[in-house]
Amino acid sequence: MFSYAAIPLDTLINYGEAFRDFALATSVNLFYLFGYAYWLESVFLLFYVRSLIYKDFRLKRQDLIFLLPLLAYVLYHLDTWYFLSDADKLLQLQQNYLGNEALSQRFIGLGRECFRLFCAILCLQELWRYQSKLKDNFADLESVDLNWLAILVFGFLFIRADAILVSLALFSSFEFNHQIDYELLGLISNYTVLILISVLIFFSLRFQTGLSGIWQHPAASSAESDKQLPDEASIQHIKSYMVEHKPYLNPLLTIDSLATQLHLSPRTLSQIINRHFQQNFFEFINQYRISESQRLLSDPDLKHINIIDIMDKSGFNSKATFNTLFKKRLGLTPSQFRKQQLT
Incomplete structure (x- = not known):
């Protein structure tokens, strides 16, 4: 929030007459602060995304590379x-307007926008990784x-791409005399921001607690896993607990x-x-739920209960x-299965 408050201030100070x-x-x-x-x-957006999707997220020394x-x-x-000196700074400011920027400044601006786009792409990668791990952590997606x-x-990714187009438009307009409406591109970016x-303020306050995080490093490497094969006692403990206590009903x-x-x-x-049952968590839990629903749907004493209640x-x-x-498991819908079992 503070960084996004600072960016329009920079624009107003450099290009707004009163400011x-x-x-x-x-x-x-x-003028540069x-x-x-x-x-x-x-960078803050990347850390924000990671903090939401990983329970064990902590800033590390390698994060300083950003x-x-x-x-x-x-x-x-x-x-x-x-x-x-202050006099030289004032002179530089008088000479440094949008159409008279040094070529090095334009390259720095383009590099800055490419870096911001790179961070947005990393955010997408983190979301894809999170989505691929959901079934290993949740039984109800x-x-x-x-x-x-x-x-x-995706919205911030669009802004980054638009900012690169603005930088390229400035190159085209002032270095190659091929006019592109960079002001329109800039306005689109500003309104999108x-x-x-x-949206960020509204949804983060309303739904942030509804986004369940996963562990960033939950599983051992394949070499380490081979050395830590599950023992039979643990396997039997899991099987008996699932049958006796039915935690899958939650x-x-x-x-x-x-x-x-x-x-x-x-x-x-x-x-x-994963290794013994050859399933992810989602599949493991829901197989028990399907079996439970089969039992309930086959019970003549429960034929008056509707399908939604059986589901619950x-x-x-x-x-x-x-x-x-x-x-997928039985080749029949719940209604078809009940009709088959009770007739």
């Missing part, structure tokens, strides 16, 4: 700006609302909550399910998921 006069009267250093936010906001472009830009300014975060990431920031069951009940680590439980009693939280998995 420019105020900055000149206050301090000439204001807020521009550093360009190098930070995409701050290197900002550091390089600050070092560049030490020689080209901060070591100058309907409870995981990923759409709002995906919309935000306004919409996305509003529609919000996750691998973390089941691991707690079994007194196992989520990593160990995931390894046993079996642990399903989604009619679509229930019908899809039931038909």
